Every structure is written in structure tokens, then in C-alpha cells.
Amino acid sequence: FSITDPITTLGYVDRLLITCEAYHIPAVVLFNKVDQLDEAGLKKLADFQEIYTQCGYPTPAISATDPAYADTVRELLQDKVSFLVGRSGAGKSTTINLVEPTLDLKVGQISAFSGRGRQTTTFAEMFDLSFGGHIIDSPGFKEMVIFDFEESELSHYFPEMRPYLNECKFSNCIHVSEPGCAIKAAVSQGELPDSRYHTYLGMLHEIKDSGW
Template sequence: MRARIYKSTGSWYVARAENGETYQARIKGVMKIEGITSTNPIAVGDEVEMEIEAVQEESAIISEIYDRKNYVARVSPHNKHQHHIIASNLDQSLLFVTLKDPKTSQGFMDRFLISCEAFHVPAIIVFNKADLYKKKELEKFERLKEIYEAVGYTVLLCSVAEEKGLEEVKALLHNKVSLLSGHSGVGKSTFINALFPEFNLRTQEVSGWSGKGMHTTTFAEMFDLPEGGHIIDTPGIRELGLVDISKEELAHYFPEMRERMNDCQFNNCMHIEEPNCAIKQAVIDGEISEERYISYRTILDTMESEW
């Protein structure tokens, strides 16, 4: 029978069949060696074929993985030469970020957006904990909103404490399969609990000694939304290494660069020192934000050491 993966806990998976029944499933042995390059051969969101192993124990064996529409992956935290699939078959991803307690760097945001562009997953940026923002943070938000909306991303300002932006996010989630990501401590679980109290996700405050969020979600997990759709909650991500992207390809995943790069004098222009570069000219003319260009250069400089 066909089923969808709702949770992965290493070697066992929670799978829900088309009839609504939930099973504990494991992979048929031979599947593990068939050219799987990720650390996890099956990810949350995957559609699989499985056979019932024991009716009483509600266990099953997964015999086939159906082709993925898309997925989002990151460099494995344990081995930089392998990748880890965060989730698959997505309609969109929501990146939760904060400008205070803890502060999300623009570099992290851009890496996440690059990953979504590379795997064809539309991305939405949710600036959370707005109730903590003072004048400086609000000015920073307005600048970032201007930058990312100009590129084509949806940007929202939200606060659970002030019940701000909750309904907008809820509307975006309706009848979609949505990946929810962000650093630990950005209030993602608190946000989900405010929208859908029935999920009762574990939450934890930012640790005072480091300013970093503490890990609360251990494995990615899918939840059915009461009015249609699914969300996939993910563990808090500290760092996001890019997967299978070469230095030559990087600019393709910046939409504002992608639409102008054919105007560069050289086909293989890296947009650094080359003459008649349309990207650098667009930065000078204010058509591409300086912050995004700096982010591009910074990521480019670190890619050598990643691979």
C-alpha cells in the first residue's frame, strides 16, 4: 500500500497509509545500497510503497520510494561530504528568523534561500518575536523587508505575545505542505502551538549563557492541519552548509542576479573583478542591494573550504 512518511527516528519511520492508518515502518534491507548519497535514504514527506509486516503490532516494511517532487537538503552535520535531506515533496518553506534573542544573521538567511532556490521550493521569511524589537531592530526589519520583497520573497512580521501576523501565516499554510525551519530559539514551536494548540510541541527558552537557542525538536515531523494541509517541523538548525552547488552556479540562486547575468560581457562571469559585469553595475545603480551582493561574495569565499 502507498503511504507518506510522517516522522523519521533513524532506522524506523512513522508512515501513514492512504486509509489513514499509522504504521511503524522500516526499510527493506536491499534498499539501503541502491545509490543513496544522503545520510537518510528516506525523509519526512516521502511517498513510499510498503507491505504490512505484522497487523497486531502495526508494523510494515518499505519496499519502494516514489520519485520526489522536490526536497530541501543540507550538508550533514556529521560528515561534510554527505548531505542530509530535511524534508521532501514541499509546496513551500517558511524560514523563521529573529533580530533579537537570538539574532539571525543575513548570511544564514541567504544560505537557506539559496537551498530553496536550488531545490525549487518557494520560500517565505517570517520575522518572529516582533514584541522584542526596539527602534533599531524595527529599522533593520524595514530594510530587510525592502531587500527581500524586491527579490520576490514574501516577508512577514510576527509576534505570538502580541498576536501579530498569526492569521496571515495560518492562511499561507492552508492546504499546503509547508516546511518550517530556523535556528533553535527563534520561537517556531511557540508559534505553532499558538496557531495549533493540539500539537503541543515542546518549547524551550533561549539559553542565557550563550544567546543560542536550545535544541527542542530532535527529528523532523509532519502534522496534519485541522483545516487542510500539512506542516513539517524541523530541528533547530545552527549552520546550513550548501549541497551540490558549485561556485560557478551560486549566482543562479540569487533571483536578482539570475535575471541579469546574461547581460555580463563574459558567459563565465563570477561577478567579482571582470569588466562589463551587469551584476556589479546593478549594485552600483541600486538595483541589487549591496547587502545581498556582499552575502554572495562571502558565501563564494567560503565555498572552497566546504567542499
């Protein structure tokens, strides 16, 4: 993910992570383009890292155009099957080129007009890694649509909420307006990230509207 060029929102990252949790896929929140960040951008990066570290995710930050970060990425990928996802222009193909330069994947540029990446990867493709493992490059996408989730199970896909779930007054609590909700109490006390709770409420609303 990139903090800027293109901008990545917390909600976008949350939806990807929730999908990983639902399908038991270990996730890493990898931030790219740190070399392009000014003071405000570095502050935003630190805020993002604090949120996702609190949720239990590794949050390394790199510049995929700087060979000095190659070993950091190789350690994440070695002997695994990894899938890179994110917005167009965030540097997925550039990151693969960083650790496996011989692949020489085509990379795109950010549009100065829209601030969005130009898509160069048009289908998912898997590559062997010379140091062990495989990596899948994917086309960038704007939004992540959540489907086939039940209201009662959604909170289980937020790992930071799990320690509180058995502390709610009601066993069928969905953490919206119920009295004695441990999740709401933890958010109000700053023990859980407010942004993640708002993502949860938004997704819960989508599930209700969809009728799934």
C-alpha cells in the same frame, strides 16, 4: 526568523533561501517576535524586509505568542506542505502552536547567558493541520553548509540577479573581477542589495576552496 533573542544574520537567511532556490522550493521569510523589538530592532526588521522583498520573497512579521497573528500564518500554510527552519529559540514550535493549539508542542527559552535558544525539537516531525495542509517542525541549527554547487550556477540561485545575467559582457562571467559585469554594476548603483552580493562572494569562495 527573529531579529533578536536569538539574533539572525543576513548570511544565515541567504543560505537557506539559496538552498530553497536550488531545489525549487517556494520560500517565505517569516519574522517572529516583533513584540520584543525596540526602535532599533524595528529599524533592523524594516531593513531586512526591504532586502528580501526586493529579492521577491514575502516577508510577513508576527508575534507567535499573539493569537491576533494566527490568521496571517494560516494563510501561508493552508493546503501546503510547509517546513519551518531557523535557529533554536526563534519560535518555530511556538508558531505551530499559534495555528494549531491542540498540538501543544514543547517550546524552549532563550539562555540569558549565551543569547541562544535551548533546543526542544530534536528531530523533524510532520503534523496535519486542521485547516488543510501539513507542517514540519525541525530542530534549530547554527549554520547552513552549501555543497555540490558549481561556480557558474550559483548566481542563478539569487533571484534578484537573474534579470542581469544575460547583460554581462562575458557569458562565463562569475561576477567577481570580470570587466563589463552587469551584476557588479547593479550592486554599485544600488539596484541590488550589497549584503546579498557579499553573501554570493563568500559562497563562491567556499565553492572554490572545497574543490566541488
